[in-house]
Amino acid sequence: xxxxxxxxxxxxxxxxxxxxxxxxxxxxxxxxxxxxxxxxxxxxxxxxxxxxxxxxxxxxxxxxxxxxxxxxxxxxxxxxxxxxxxxxxxxxxxxxxxxxxxxxxxxxxxxxxxxxxxxxxxxxxxxxxxxxxxxxxxxxxxxxxxxxxxxxxxxxxxxxxxxxxxxxxxxxxxxxxxxxxxxxxxxxxxxxxxxxxxxxxxxxxxxxxxxxxxxxxxxxxxxxxxxxxxxxxxxxxxxxxxxxxxxxxxxxxxxxxxxxxxxxxxxxxxxxxxxxxxxxxxxxxxxxxxxxxxxxxxxxxxxxxxxxxxxxxxxxxxxxxxxxxxxxxxxxxxxxxxxxxxxxxxxxxxxxxxxxxxxxxxxxxxx
Numbered sequence: 001x002x003x004x005x006x007x008x009x010x011x012x013x014x015x016x017x018x019x020x021x022x023x024x025x026x027x028x029x030x031x032x033x034x035x036x037x038x039x040x041x042x043x044x045x046x047x048x049x050x051x052x053x054x055x056x057x058x059x060x061x062x063x064x065x066x067x068x069x070x071x072x073x074x075x076x077x078x079x080x081x082x083x084x085x086x087x088x089x090x091x092x093x094x095x096x097x098x099x100x101x102x103x104x105x106x107x108x109x110x111x112x113x114x115x116x117x118x119x120x121x122x123x124x125x126x127x128x129x130x131x132x133x134x135x136x137x138x139x140x141x142x143x144x145x146x147x148x149x150x151x152x153x154x155x156x157x158x159x160x161x162x163x164x165x166x167x168x169x170x171x172x173x174x175x176x177x178x179x180x181x182x183x184x185x186x187x188x189x190x191x192x193x194x195x196x197x198x199x200x201x202x203x204x205x206x207x208x209x210x211x212x213x214x215x216x217x218x219x220x221x222x223x224x225x226x227x228x229x230x231x232x233x234x235x236x237x238x239x240x241x242x243x244x245x246x247x248x249x250x251x252x253x254x255x256x257x258x259x260x261x262x263x264x265x266x267x268x269x270x271x272x273x274x275x276x277x278x279x280x281x282x283x284x285x286x287x288x289x290x291x292x293x294x295x296x297x298x299x300x301x302x303x304x305x306x307x308x309x310x311x312x313x314x315x316x317x318x319x320x321x322x323x324x325x326x327x328x329x330x331x332x333x334x335x336x337x338x339x340x341x342x343x344x345x346x347x348x349x350x351x352x353x354x355x356x357x358x359x360x361x362x363x364x365x366x367x
Contacts, residue, residue, distance in 0.1 A: 002064040002077070002154040002187055003029045004050070009059035011045055011211075019045055021211045022059070027189065027204075032181045035191045036198035037208030037234070043191045046208075047157050050189065051080045063154055079148035080157040083164065085140040087132040094119075094128040097146045111150075118149040121183065122176075138169045145177075149184070158190040162197065174201055195235050199223065207231050229358040232283050238313065238326045241289070242354070245280045246321075257282060261320025262298040267348045270364040279356040286313070286328035288350040291336060297343030300325060302336050316342060 004027040011020040020042045027033045035043040048054040050061055052073035061068050068076045087096050097118060098111040106114075119125045122142045132140055141161060148156060158177075162170045178201055181188055192198055198205045199219045206216040207230070215227045219235075226232035232240045247258035254266040255276075291297075291314060299319040306313040312334045314327040325344055336342055353361040 003027060003062075004033075004155055004187055004189065005060075005062040006046075006050075007060040007062070009046065009049065009061060010057045011042070011049060011054065012057045019211050020049075020057075023213055025206060025213065025216060027187060030185045030187055032178075032188045032190065032201060032203045034198040034202030034205045035189065035208060036195055036202075036205055037193065039193055041208040042211040043206075043208045044159055047080075047159050047189060047191050050076075050155070051078055051157055052076050053080075077154035078157055079151045079153035079155075080159065081141075081144050081148050081161045083160045085132070085144045085164075087140060087143060089132050092129050092131060093124065093135070093143050093146075096132070096143055097128075097150055100147065100151055114150040114152075115146070118146040121149065121180065122146050137165050138173060141165065141173060142176075145180070154187065156186055156188040158188065160192055161190075162192075163194075170197075177201065196237065199235065205235075207234060209234075225360075226352070227360055229281070229283065229354045229360075232352065232354070232360070236285055238286050238328065240283050240285050241325050243282045243284070243318070243323050243325065244321065245282055245353075248276045248280050248353075250276075259298055259318060259321065259323075262300065262318040262344075265298060265346065265348065267351060267363075268365065269348075271353070271361060275355065275361050280361070281354045282346070283352040283354055284346040284350065286326045287330075288347040289325070289327045290345045290347075291327055291329065291334070292343040292345055294341035294343060297345035300342055300344045302338050302340045302342055304338055305334060305336065307333075314342075316344065318344070 006023050006025045009020060009023040012018045023046060037043050045054060049056050052071065056069050063077060094115050097115045101111045101114060119128055122145060124139065124142050127135065127139060162173050165173060174197060190201060202219055204217055205219055205222055207214045209230050215222055215231045222231055223235050243259065245257050246260050249256045251266060254268050255271055256264055256266055258264045300316040302314060302316045304315040312329045314329060314334060314336060316325050318325060353363055355361050
């Protein structure tokens with residue numbers, strides 16, 4: 001097990017386009033770290049830089065105590081699993097998995113033993129004599145992972161390895177990759193644009209946006225206490241509701257948040273005068289809102305009701321401003337329907353406030 005450290009890592013292309021703006025991360029030994037963010041945010045580029053497939057413009061990449069910036073990929077002690085399986089079609093599964101070891105000059109007996117151990121871990125021993133064309137997508141992905149395992153790398157790198165699989169198989173492979181990490185105990189870095197994968201697989205998540213890390217931390221910490229509006233909106237499905245406040249005023253030991261014609265709500269918290277003087281947006285997740293009959297809570301009208309079996313999704317608009325609000329209700333039914341007037345009741349203890357620059361405001365909760 002080896003730690004991975006990135007110090008002020010930058011990437012600028014010859015035309016002057018800067019795609020990574022000084023990345024600082026420390027991934028602990030044996031940690032499963034996930035890089036997540038929208039397409040084009042720089043996460044895959046950074047992974048390729050760690051692997052040695054992209055040059056580094058500035059900064060340092062350390063694996064353990066070794067600076068690997070100028071090392072060729074084969075000497076870095078990393079193994080990468082790509083989105084495309086990149087298997088040799090004319091080779092058997094066993095030959096594909098052992099190819100790198102054969103190039104390294106290992107004996108046939110050692111290669112057979114290493115391939116056998118990896119195949120047993122991945123439960124593909126019965127596939128070793130097949131060619132890739134005879135495998136399903138999930139089986140091909142296991143072979144690609146096995147090819148990485150036999151190299152016994154210091155760090156595993158995964159670049160959206162499940163994106164070519166169907167939804168049910170992705171769920172199964174997420175579970176298997178998590179179990180594989182527990183069994184091997186090797187440091188792993190996993191790139192995805194799927195926030196569900198990030199939340200369910202990572203020990204810690206780095207949320208990328210426009211070539212920068214917005215926040216790095218444990219999944220539930222990022223979900224419950226995001227540092228800014230981007231992180232709050234990116235993690236969670238359906239996404240967090242962002243509702244613009246028309247006024248924020250102290251009211252005894254509470255804050256009174258005003259929402260145009262929809263009304264107002266009280267939040268048991270304190271906010272500095274400077275923070276309260278700017279444009280403020282309230283953030284609240286769909287599962288932290290309840291609905292009541294018209295006349296209670298914030299006045300709204302239902303646009304659409306979606307019955308999802310285990311829950312109901314209600315989409316409504318606040319009176320006056322027309323701001324949209326999504327509410328997730330647990331249970332199979334709701335007494336409300338499209339066109340009904342309702343009251344929106346956010347859980348004041350779970351709401352967040354964001355300033356004009358998108359940063360989460362330092363709210364002092366009052367219990």
